[in-house]
Amino acid sequence: MDLHLAARVALVTGGSRGIGRAAALLLAREGARVAVSYRSDVDRAAAVVAEIADAGGEAFAVPLNLADHESIRAAVASVLDRWGRLDVLVSNALDTAGLTLWPPTAFEELAASTWQPFLRANVDGPYAVAQAVVPAMRAQGFGRMVMVSGTSGLDGQPFAAALATAKAALHGLVRTLTKELGPAGILVNAVLPGTTLTEHIAAVLPADARTTRASASPIRRLLDPAEVVPAIAFLASPTNTGVTGELLRVSGGL
Ligand SMILES: NC(=O)c1ccc[n+]([C@@H]2O[C@H](COP(=O)([O-])OP(=O)(O)OC[C@H]3O[C@@H](n4cnc5c(N)ncnc54)[C@H](OP(=O)(O)O)[C@@H]3O)[C@@H](O)[C@H]2O)c1
Numbered sequence: 001m002d003l004h005l006a007a008r009v010a011l012v013t014g015g016s017r018g019i020g021r022a023a024a025l026l027l028a029r030e031g032a033r034v035a036v037s038y039r040s041d042v043d044r045a046a047a048v049v050a051e052i053a054d055a056g057g058e059a060f061a062v063p064l065n066l067a068d069h070e071s072i073r074a075a076v077a078s079v080l081d082r083w084g085r086l087d088v089l090v091s092n093a094l095d096t097a098g099l100t101l102w103p104p105t106a107f108e109e110l111a112a113s114t115w116q117p118f119l120r121a122n123v124d125g126p127y128a129v130a131q132a133v134v135p136a137m138r139a140q141g142f143g144r145m146v147m148v149s150g151t152s153g154l155d156g157q158p159f160a161a162a163l164a165t166a167k168a169a170l171h172g173l174v175r176t177l178t179k180e181l182g183p184a185g186i187l188v189n190a191v192l193p194g195t196t197l198t199e200h201i202a203a204v205l206p207a208d209a210r211t212t213r214a215s216a217s218p219i220r221r222l223l224d225p226a227e228v229v230p231a232i233a234f235l236a237s238p239t240n241t242g243v244t245g246e247l248l249r250v251s252g253g254l
Contacts, residue, residue, distance in 0.1 A: 003237035006031030009083045010236065011076065013037045013064060013129055014093025016045035018198030019148060022225035023090050024048055026233050028057035032088065035079045037064035039093070066095040066125025076132040086136040088236045091129050092148040095121040101204045104159030115162045122166035127173060130188075134181065143186035144236045147174055151192045151251050167192075171247050178245035187244035189235040194251030196223040218253035 010027045014020035015036035025048065028034045034052060036059055038045035045061035052059040060082065064075035079086050098117040105114065126147055137143025152160055153167025170190065177188040195201060195213045201222075214221045228250045234240055235248070
């Protein structure tokens, strides 16, 4: 299937690693020009850009810190300066600073100091990034946003109330923007990965917890980032003309 992404312009937040990196590589392979955002690891972002260039694609690395809304506006401005348009936003980065992702926490013991950073990380950053790209997409009469969320936001996740609630809040943004921006030709969806073996997950999730999650999955393993991103690429593409407002699990069935 041709996704008709040739010459389209995409911004992938957190494109230097993990799911974002896989999304950037796939969008570029499909012909898109890709801005690969990173927070601090410029070398990793540069490596993704080099990989795209080696394959004949076009990309550049752009700093963007979700905690600094001015940096978000500057990143979007630099994409527009360079390529004159912005067709696709993959809002993937998660500001993990201050998040307690492990161990699981019983709700009665969930301190406000643990709860609040999750809401900030999962909601404030994506809000600011989405807001920054809307003017260009509206002017073009075309845009595709894909928010990378998580299955916990739909299904709930025991002992992870902060994460699940924050991702559910993100779904409220997706459903609302779908209705508000649809008339301007902007389609908004979320992809909800199951546990995906990124460096981050390998670092925070102990090996026995990874094994338990893999055994509980119908496909009996964790996902690879490359398995998550085809759904992102389709939803982000001009070939997608009718799917908007969806919260799509890419979870191996868990
Ligand atoms: N992996 C999973 O199992 C899983 C499951 C469900 C949902 N998700 C969601 O998928 C998304 C990506 O997860 P991942 O595991 O691929 O992440 P990851 O491997 O930890 O990659 C994180 C990326 O985000 C960037 N980043 C970190 N803090 C940032 C900040 N404050 N501002 C801007 N960028 C920042 C990093 O840049 P630097 O390298 O420069 O720090 C990196 O490019 C997240 O939204 C996560 O919630 C993941």
